[in-house]
Every structure is written in C-alpha cells, then in structure tokens.
Amino acid sequence: MTKTVDLAVIGGGIHGASIALFAARGGMNVTLIDRDALARGASGTNAGTLTMQMTRAALIPYALKAHEMWVRAPEWLGHDVGVKACDGLSLAFTEAEETLLAERAEARRAAGAPIRLVTPEEARAIEPSVSTQIRMASHCTIDGFANAYLTGVAFRRALISEGVELQEYTSVDAVEPAARGYSVHTKAGVINARQIVLAGGVWLEPMLRWLSVHVPIRTLVNQLAVTERMPPVMRTVVGIASGLLSLKQYPHGTVVIGGGWQGIGDRTRNTHSVVHDSLIGNVRLAVHAIPGLAASRIVRSWTGFEAETADALPAVGAVPGHEGAWVCGSVHSGYTSGPYIARCLSQAILGEEPEMPLFPIDRLLPAVVSNPLK
Amino acid sequence: MHDLVVIGAGPAGGNAALSAAQAGLDVLVIDEASQPGGQVWRAPSLGVTLAADPDLTRGQAMRMALGNAKIPIKTGFSVWSVAPISDGFEIALASEGGPEMVKARRLLVATGAQERVVPFPGWTLPGVFGLAAATLMLKTENMLPGKRIVIAGQGPLLLAVAAKALKLGKVPIAVVDYNGLGAWLRSVAGFARHLPSFGQGLTWQAKLALGRVPIRRRSEITQAFADNNGLLAEIEIAPLGRGRKQRLRVDTAFIGNGLVPGDEILRLLGVKRVPDPMTGWRIAADAHGRCGPSGLYVAGDAGRIRGALPAAAQGRRVGQVIARDAGITTSFDAVDEAPEFERFADASCRLMQVDDARISTLPDEVILCRCEDVTVGMVRQAIAEGAQDANQLKHFTRLGMGPCQARMCGANAAALLRSHAKVQPGAEYLTPRSPIRPVDITHMAGQFDYADIPVPKPAPL
Structure with missing residues (x-):
C-alpha cells in the first residue's frame, strides 16, 4: 500500500523548496518533487538581485522581510547562498x-523601502x-545579491538534513483529489x-488545470550575461x-548583467x-552605466522563465474549491521575496495565521457567468 | 540575406564554399583567422617562409581557388552566436568595428576540431602547451618555444609535432606515447589506405629514429613540477600499469590526447551529440551533412573527427548538396566519396581514443576545470552530494563557468559523470550558451548613443 505524506510539494524552486523546508520544520512529513534537479529553473538561473528598486511597490514589505x-541564510537555511548586502543605486x-x-x-519609499x-x-x-x-540617482541602503546558482545545493543540504524526501528528475503527470487529500501521479x-503545493513557476497554469482551475500565467523570458573575472569595478x-x-x-x-531584457x-x-539584439x-546599457566594464569580456549569456499573472501580482494561497491544495508563484522579482512569501504560505499550510497577507488567486479566475437556467 | 553562410574556412568550409559558389549560390565565408586554411591548412604569417609541406601546398591551392572564385570571405571575424530566424539564420559577429548581424537562408558549420587533454597534476603550469598550439606556432611562425622540450600524449599529432621540432633543431628530450607499437601496427592497414599520408607518417618515424629521439611507448606524464618561479621545470613519466617512474628536467611540454568536434554552434542550434565508440561522440547528421533545423549543415571535424582530407572531400560534397537543396542545381557531380579515407580516419581515431576509465581513475588533486580551478576531487564530492548532470555539476562547483566555457574540461567532466553518477544520456554535457568565445564588451557594444538603445518599456511598478 502506498504511504500517505502530510505534504507533497510539486516544484523545487525557491518557493517549493522553502515551503518544504518550513513545513518539515513544522512537523510535517514532506515529499518534494521536481522534474529536474532542485532550483534548476528560474531559481537557479536568475540574477540573484536582492534589490528593492526593481521590486513592485506592493511587494516591498515582503521583500524587506x-x-x-x-x-541571515546561514542561520535559518544552514548553508551559504553567497549573499552580500550592499547599497543600491538606480x-x-x-x-x-x-x-x-x-x-x-517615492512609491517604494511609501511602501517602506529606505530609498532617497x-x-x-x-x-x-x-x-x-x-x-x-x-x-540623478535613487539610493537604497537595503540592497544586495545572492549567488543564485548556489540555491539548489544549499536547499538540497538543508532539506535532506530536515528529512524531506526529494524526488528529483521526476515529472508529475496529474494530480487528482482523493479520499483523504490528493494522489500525485508521477x-x-x-x-x-493530505495537502499539496503547486509551485511550478511558469508551469502553474498547466498544473492548476490538473484541478480544473484556469488561471492564465504569462511567460517572460529574461536574459542575463556574465563577464569574465575582472578586478574590482563596482561595489553596489x-x-x-x-x-x-x-x-x-x-x-x-x-x-552579472541583467534587467529583464527579453529572449524568446x-x-x-x-x-x-537569447535574442542577439536584446543582449x-x-x-550597451551596462557599459553606459559603468564605463569600467569596457575592459572586460562577456563569457556567457543565458535565459530563464519568469511567470506573470494578469495583474502582475503573486498567485499565493489556497486553490479555490480544493481544500488542502495550495499554489505559490508568479511573484514579480520572485527570488528576492521568495523565502518570506514561502514562509507566509507555509504558516497557512500548518494551520497558522500568515504573518502577512497572501495573494489568493480567486481574483484571477474568469468571471463566473450566471447560469440563466438556474 | 545570403543563400549560404559558411562558418570556418578550413578544408571542409573552404571546399564547400567553392562547390556551392560554383553551382551558383551566393556564398559568404566567415573565419576567425586572417587567412583561410583552418588549423591544418593554416597559412604562414606574413614574411614567414616554410619548407614545402603537403598541408601548406593544399592550403595554398585552396586559398588561390577561393580568391579566383571571388567568394567574399570575412576573415578576422569571430562568430559569437547563431540563432534561427523565420527564413534562415542570424549569425552574430563582433569585431573592433562593433557588432554585426549576417543573415543566411542556409548555414554550413565547418568549425573543425578541438583538442582533448587528459589532465595530470601540474598540467596547467606555464610551459605546458597543447599539441594543437604547437602546430599553430609551427604553421604560422615556423617556431616552437622551449629548449628542453617533451612531447606527450597520443595520436598522429604526436609524431608530426616531434618530427617538426626536430627539423627546427630542437631534439625532444622524450616523446611520451600513450600507445604502444602494437597499437600503431594495428592501425597500419588503415593508414596504408592513403599512401601519401602513410608515407609522411613513416618519414616522421624514420626521422625520429635517425635523430635518436627517445620514444617512451605505452607511457604517460604522471606529474609536472614547477621551479621557484612557478614555471614548468620537471616532469615525471611512467609506463602504463606498473614500472619504474622517471623524472626529466624540461622547460616546455606539448601535450594532447586527440581531438573532439568543435561543435558549439551546432549545439547552440539544438543539434545533439551521439556517442561514437571511435571518437567519443559525433554530431547527429545525415549522410549529406544535414542536421538540426532545416537549412543547417555540417562538414568536416565539427561533425565527426575524420581529419583534413576527408573533411575537404566532405566539404565539396556538402557544398553540392546545399546547392541542390536550394534548387539551384539538379545535377550532382560525381564527387569522390573516398572510401579509403574512412579506414584511414579510423586508424587515426583509434590512436586518439580516451576511455572514461582513464579519467575516472585520476587522483583527486588533479585540476579538471582550469578556468575555475575545479579539481577531480571536487567533482567527485559534488556527485556524491547529488549532482547528477553537467548543469548541476556547474552549479555545485563553478566547473565550466570560466572563459573557455568547458571547451577544455567538458569531455572529461562527462566521463566522470558517466563513471560516478546516474546521468541520463546527453545530460553529461552542459547546456550550450553563447557567446561561443568570450567577446570584448567594446566589440559587442560598439559605438552607440544612449538614445538609440531600444530600452523596452518599464517594468510594472
């Protein structure tokens, strides 16, 4: 007989991995499933920017947390993700x-970011x-960056020591409501x-369809590039x-040169x-901003998906009509606020009141057309 | 928009351009070097006179033919990326003049081979060069650095470099050959299929014997040591298996363990590598060089290691195939398919084989990725911690993140993954990324006005 876990998290990016970690620490028996290795999608390939100056104003309180x-990742995660805090300039x-x-x-300052x-x-x-x-420039004293490619290995170590069962390279074909919770078909x-979390980035739309919930998720293709190692050229x-x-x-x-220029x-x-002209x-923008970059060479460019809802605000909360099913993703600049958003959702999953409000997806569902026959 | 762009003006690309242009296609050739010829038929630098040599003669003949055919050639241009567009391909170039995009309905990739090195402790010391670098210096400048030189590794290049060093008056302290006489003898039948090349090989052997160059067969360099300045000073050589180790004082070592396809552009366009028992891997292509998306072709070593002469023959043929596919010509000249080359190439490739076991048994302290100083031990540890594919290995260790983008270590990292991890077929290689070679930011950006940068609309607030 197949065993039943307390929580199955589908998608091992920053959201899914954080939720799995916090739920396990909350006493749940957790399985984390990803069709690739952990944090090999957007969470491992994004620019790692931890800035308030690219964060949507509505998300600033979350991003600050x-x-x-x-x-403090070494304290709660137990492993280093190469985080460096520094000043930021726009x-x-x-x-x-x-x-x-x-x-x-002004809008971001009003939301709590120390920008002037x-x-x-x-x-x-x-x-x-x-x-x-x-x-002119705007200066924020709370800024910084992580080394995004270390996300996977750091969370892997933390999740294993927390007893989370990892199922990497395992794709999920379907999720079905069952007598007590859900059956996840891999x-x-x-x-x-008993409970499930859908945390599949741009694939949230097809994942929600497993439960017959239709939420359009737009796919952005962000481009990035990196120079060779060079002597210190900037510190913010x-x-x-x-x-x-x-x-x-x-x-x-x-x-690392980023900013959300679009690939295909x-x-x-x-x-x-990558789209050549976009790169x-x-x-050009980079070398215009920091002329010292002219002494360097580009060694690599790459692309990754970013998910966006119709109103560009997150899809984080309960799946309507499906008790014990949760969704987490489509958070603009999602890596920046990822661990905190995930903490809030994991509080809801553990039956507690989230520290800050979630972003339920009911608002994104197609308007219910009243049935004239009723 | 060109009918055909050929990337690489070596034996394959140059000959393909000639036959495609002859059939009536509008062809543009692009090459990094200052003159066509590629690695094997490379032209000497201006003012350098080389003694007559079959490769030089063939290269000059091709350069003359390209000139007579008035085929436009962009020499000195580095292709940093290629992308599919609706009606063909966009080829991204960068030079001192800034970025430039070239468009083509059809694209032939003839980018040749890259050298493979089986690493040993000390292989990254200054004073250690690749055999390919040695041939480049010999062919362009007619020189080799070093006074006390050792030539080590495997394959035909080993003999060629040793014989040419001798000709320059540099008697190698030793030639250290991974293969034994038996391996060479097993290849004789194949080599004999192409008598001129076989003759050249025998001449090299004879010259080495006459020059009393010590040849250590079935041996390899096991370590290299630096002097107080950090330069190569000494090597340790040992017979394979058991036997007495020996130390030799040297200032320069030329090393190489054969060739792998220089297939970055093809992989960037989604073409897959397929395992090949003889050469490690080859590129998935049909008998006419068609591969990947429609309109993409490969010829020469970029698709499969076969050597310069088979590459030239294949280039001529693929050039005609392209003209026929383009509807320019329906005729198909009887191109010599040269079956003798197959056996000859197999004979060469057999001497360049590197079994995974040679990599998987390397000591932990050996540097695998020289750009990022990642050792074999660090890779083993990452695999033990759960890295099961090349991209994950890169994230765990930074392997392949440096300027060479794993050109140097990729084949060896793949061997470690196959040996120690549960890697899915194909996942032992990194996802290909542009630029294909590091690009100067000034070259990629060029001259521009801030107002002309097409900055997309602001992200939502």
Missing part, C-alpha cells in the same frame, strides 16, 4: 528617466565607478498526500529608472534562448 532572511540619464525615477522612488533621491555627486560618492553622465509512481547594485538593468560584481570578480522561449517545449542592448 525576505532581504533580512537572505542575509540611475537616470534623461529628463524622462528623472521623472520616472522620482515617481518610483541623490545628486550625481552623491551617487559617485556611493559608487565611484558610475557614469559621469547621470542626472512517472515513478503515485504519491498520496546598479540599475536604471525603468528597471531594465541590474548590475553587480560578485566577490570572485564576475559582473516556449514554456510547453521548455526551451528558451547587445542590455550590454
């Missing part, structure tokens, strides 16, 4: 960007290598679980007013790739 968690090169920057800085507008001189005191062509067999996280640039130098010397990809076939544009 998560920032603190990231910085730049304006044109008058239009100044307006945009001021407006966005600074002059070019002040900006250069904070980041001496920044372009002399800036007209290529390796059926797992019965640098972006621009529009949010289309993120730059930081890792302790080993490489500079296909969720169904799970393929994504060139991104690199």
